[in-house]
Amino acid sequence: GTNYEIGKKLAELAIEGYGFGKNTAAATSPSVNRALREYFFTHYKIHLDRSRGVAAALGIDSQDDRFDFGTIPFNMGCSSVFYPGSVSQTGQPVLSRNFDFPLFRMPEMMGIELSEDENKLIRPLMAHPYILELYPSDGGYPSIGLHSFDLLSGVLDGINSKGLMVAVHGNEIAMRDQTYTPQPEGIGLFELQSVRLLLDTCSNTDEAKKTLLSNRHYFLMLPCIYLVADREGNSFVFEPGLDGGEARITEGAETPLILTNHSLDEYPNPDSFPKKKSFTEAGTSTFDRYETLRDRIEGKSPPYSVEDMKEINSSVGVSSVIARVTEEKRKELVSSPGLARTLWHALYAGQSHNLDIKFYLEDESDDRDGFTEKYSEYHSFTLK
Incomplete structure (x- = not known):
């Protein structure tokens, strides 16, 4: 599917299996989060599109700087x-x-x-x-x-x-x-x-x-x-x-x-x-x-x-x-x-x-x- 759909599906998997949610996605710094989103817009649009899918799975506006949609954490030599x-x-x-x-x-x-x-x-x-x-x-x-x-x-x-x-x-x-x-x-x-x-x-x-x-x-x-x-x-x-x-x-x-x-x-x-x-x-x-x-x-x-x-x-x-x-x-x-x-x-x-x-x-x-x-x-x- 599209990169948006891929991101949404991965987020749904993490929500169902690992308790991924709004608390997990909370950004440490809204200003840094905004700057990071702007960086991806210029250098890595594919990832930005996937992060929009993550936001959709969580039911949050993808432009909301209070949340970081760029990673989906779950529970190396x-x-x-x-x-x-x-x-x-x-x-x-x-x-x-x-x-x-x-x-x-x-x-x-x-x-x-x-x-x-x-x-x-x-x-x-x-x-x-x-x-x-x-x-x-x-x-x-x-x-x-x-x-x-x-x-x-x-x-x-x-x-x-x-x-x-x-x-x-x-x-x-x-x-x-x-x-x-x-x-x-x-x-x-x-x-x-x-x-x-x-x-x-x-x-x-x-x-x-x-x-x-x-x-x-x-x-x-x-x-x-x-x-x-x-x-x-x-x-x-x-x-x-x-x-x-x-x-x-x-x-x-x-x-x-x-x-x-x-x-x-x-x-x-x-x-x-x-x-x-x-x-x-x-x-x-x-x-x-x-x-x-x-x-x-x-x-x-x-x-x-x-x-x-x-x-x-x-x-x-x-x-x-x-x-x-x-x-x-x-x-x-x-x-x-x-x-x-x-x-x-x-x-x-x-x-x-x-x-x-x-x-x-x-x-x-x-x-x-x-x-x-x-x-x-x-x-x-x-x-x-």
């Missing part, structure tokens, strides 16, 4: 490898992506204690990810992607009908070192809206670069990095500037492009990694996962099969990372409530516009004081 078609056994480019995230609830993340009754009412943050296929009839490319946090524009990874593929990763080093400032009232695109904009409007990596560089970016909660690739095998990593700094682009090549959770501009390869780079020393597994992916890729000969890609990404799932630390540290990490799980592994095929994905189901104990992540079978989706 990652590892990605992009394989150009020249090194893929199928001959088409593939984006292979793990999404890691803790199983806790938002209040727990913020350090807020809840009663037993309150705990029963609040779902874990990633309890219900959505696979959304959008087919707008009045502007924007059809697309398929994984949504959470915000049904309207909270895209975590996806592909559009032109074969453009995008995945967003948290910058764990910037989070650890606190080299950024969250902006709850920013003007421009927050971290997940950038992915939605690219899928809606860009057909290749050249267009994606221009779009990213010509827009304002701010971090609502977490600083993020983006891997972008297209059906021709081109790829790049985009890093928005932190607190007013310059944006950075790292170009891909005819070899697999690896991205975990650190800046490729600051740490382009293992030779540039800090001396204290292990999970327990660095406070993040980003360097361990990058080196493991590189070693597994180099340990196989191209072209890489789909099974190769699955096996390579499996080597950096959370349970696999935990299995590589010392026994003492393993016990400590496994008992931590903030420890992530690899919630899904997705394979995006750039020419057939196909998504194959498996989802985390539960933990299974092992005999080394660790655990194994149990998954569903792979499910397949293809854009019409």
